[in-house]
Amino acid sequence: xxxxxxxxxxxxxxxxxxxxxxxxxxxxxxxxxxxxxxxxxxxxxxxxxxxxxxxxxxxxxxxxxxxxxxxxxxxxxxxxxxxxxxxxxxxxxxxxxxx
Amino acid sequence: xxxxxxxxxxxxxxxxxxxxxxxxxxxxxxxxxxxxxxxxxxxxxxxxxxxxxxxxxxxxxxxxxxxxxxxxxxxxxxxxxxxxxxxxxxxxxxxxxxxxxxxxxxxxxxxxxxxxxxxxxxxxxxxxxxxxxxxxxxxxxxxxxxxxxxxxxxxxxxxxxxxxxxxxxxxxxxxxxxxxxxxxxxxxxxxxxxxxxxxxxxxxxxxxxxxxxxxxxxxxxxxxxxxxxxxxxxxxxxxxxxxxxxxxxxxxxxxxxxxxxxxxxxxxxxx
Numbered sequence: 001x002x003x004x005x006x007x008x009x010x011x012x013x014x015x016x017x018x019x020x021x022x023x024x025x026x027x028x029x030x031x032x033x034x035x036x037x038x039x040x041x042x043x044x045x046x047x048x049x050x051x052x053x054x055x056x057x058x059x060x061x062x063x064x065x066x067x068x069x070x071x072x073x074x075x076x077x078x079x080x081x082x083x084x085x086x087x088x089x090x091x092x093x094x095x096x097x098x099x
Numbered sequence: 100x101x102x103x104x105x106x107x108x109x110x111x112x113x114x115x116x117x118x119x120x121x122x123x124x125x126x127x128x129x130x131x132x133x134x135x136x137x138x139x140x141x142x143x144x145x146x147x148x149x150x151x152x153x154x155x156x157x158x159x160x161x162x163x164x165x166x167x168x169x170x171x172x173x174x175x176x177x178x179x180x181x182x183x184x185x186x187x188x189x190x191x192x193x194x195x196x197x198x199x200x201x202x203x204x205x206x207x208x209x210x211x212x213x214x215x216x217x218x219x220x221x222x223x224x225x226x227x228x229x230x231x232x233x234x235x236x237x238x239x240x241x242x243x244x245x246x247x248x249x250x251x252x253x254x255x256x257x258x259x260x261x262x263x264x265x266x267x268x269x270x271x272x273x274x275x276x277x278x279x280x281x282x283x284x285x286x287x288x289x290x291x292x293x294x295x296x297x298x299x300x301x302x303x304x305x306x307x308x309x310x311x312x313x314x315x316x317x318x319x320x321x322x323x324x325x326x327x328x329x330x331x332x333x334x335x336x337x338x339x340x341x342x343x344x345x346x347x348x349x350x351x352x353x354x355x356x357x358x359x360x361x362x363x364x365x366x367x368x369x370x
Contacts, residue, residue, distance in 0.1 A: 001113035004224050006153065009120050011215040013127050013146070019208030020131035023201055028136045028182055032143050035174065036127055039150050042166075046159045053228025055241045058159050059250055062242070065162075065169055066257045070264035072174050076181045077271035083185045084274070092196050 006047035013040035027079050027089045031072070038068045112156055123149040136182045144175045158230035160238040296326075303327040314339045321346060 013036060020033030042061040049057025083089050108116075126146035133139045147170045155163035233241055246254055281289075290297065301324065303312050313332050315323035323342045325333060332338055 001108045001110075001116055003108055003157075003227060004219065005116060005120075006157065007219050007224070008216060009116075009123065009153075011219055012124055012212065015208055015212030015215060016124070016127040016131060018211060019204060022204030022207060023131065026136055028178065028185065029130075029139050032130055032136075032139055032178060035170075036130060036143060036146065039147060039170070042162075043150055043153060046154050046157045046162060049159065050157045050230050051224065051227050053230060053233055055230075055233050055238075055245055056249075058162055058238075058242060059245050061159070061162055062165070062246075063250075063253060063257060065165060067260065069169060069174060070260050072177060073264045073268045074271070076177060077268040080181060080184060081271050089185045 003047060003051060007044055010040045010044035010047065013037075013043070025090050025092055027082070027091050027094070030091060031075055031079070035068065035072070038064060115152070115156060119149045119152055123153075137179070140175060140178045140182060143178075144171050147171045147175065158234055158238065160234075161242055301327045303329075311339070313337055314341050317342055317345065 017033045017036035017040060020036065021030050024030050024033065042064055045057040045061040045064070047057075049055060049061075079089060082094050086093055123146050126142045126149065129142035130139045130146065133142060147166060151163045151166035151171070154160075154166055230238075236244075301316055303316055304314055304327075312329060314328075315325060315338055316327035318324050321342055323338075323340050325338070328338050
């Protein structure tokens with residue numbers, strides 16, 4: 001098997017995640033799709049790291065994970081506070097910054 | 100042999116890729132298309148575990164373990180907590196605000212995917228070194244060496260980022276109480292003033308055999324009363340309705356009694 005296949009899989013997962021962000025309305029599911037896209041990027045970075053025989057790609061994937069963790073914490077806090085003020089987790093309802 | 104291994108992977112890895120890759124794509128599709136957020140979260144967790152296996156197969160041992168511990172262990176559990184907090188009323192609305200948006204989005208996704216995959220297909224990815232040399236001193240040691248020399252500034256910045264994120268989360272979810280909490284007496288007085296439900300709410304359940312909390316009690320005319328069921332169950336739409344069943348039982352009882360009467364009547368006729 002050619003290791004380029006990992007890149008094709010990563011592209012496929014990224015595309016599925018991107019379509020999910022466009023299709024779904026529930027803010028939590030949209031957020032999960034963003035996570036899926038980040039993970040697909042990580043897979044591509046790890047595959048590149050193996051192709052080029054150095055560990056830089058893995059380091060960048062590691063940083064992506066840290067940033068994703070921070071992003072999830074803030075994003076979920078925003079979803080919870082939006083839900084408190086609007087009683088809905090739909091992205092359509094949150095079209096205004098104010099109440 | 101090593102020359103051969105440098106340009107393609109082993110058969111075992113190929114089998115693993117095709118089997119687990121299929122499952123990963125199915126999990127990703129389920130994440131997008133499952134109706135309930137909990138199911139989406141579980142499918143995503145499965146996909147992430149499979150990605151962790153791929154990291155391990157690609158020689159990224161540290162990242163594989165971190166993927167399981169941080170992603171599936173911490174981030175997905177955080178998602179599940181928020182789904183539990185928010186998900187009671189968070190049913191996805193099926194009404195489209197922009198006409199044909201779903202199909203346009205699918206079309207955009209398809210086009211983007213074709214572009215991406217065609218791009219990878221056209222790239223000249225002939226170089227394949229493998230990580231044998233880079234991982235010679237151990238994967239974790241190699242990563243640490245890079246992290247604390249070449250990338251040390253970025254690493255310190257991630258510390259600042261994590262602190263900011265945790266403070267931000269606390270600030271966003273913290274809610275200051277702006278007014279005094281009402282006492283029990285004030286609540287009782289308010290209830291009398293509103294005059295809607297002076298006595299406690301009626302209990303759920305019908306007769307002795309249907310006393311579960313998710314079954315609405317029946318009013319004298321046989322219609323179920325939503326008031327008797329917990330608000331959370333009402334919002335989730337998890338109320339079981341037994342009014343139709345009760346009416347059906349009654350009808351069956353009448354028929355049975357009629358049949359029995361007929362039998363006794365026919366018995367009398369034969370005498």
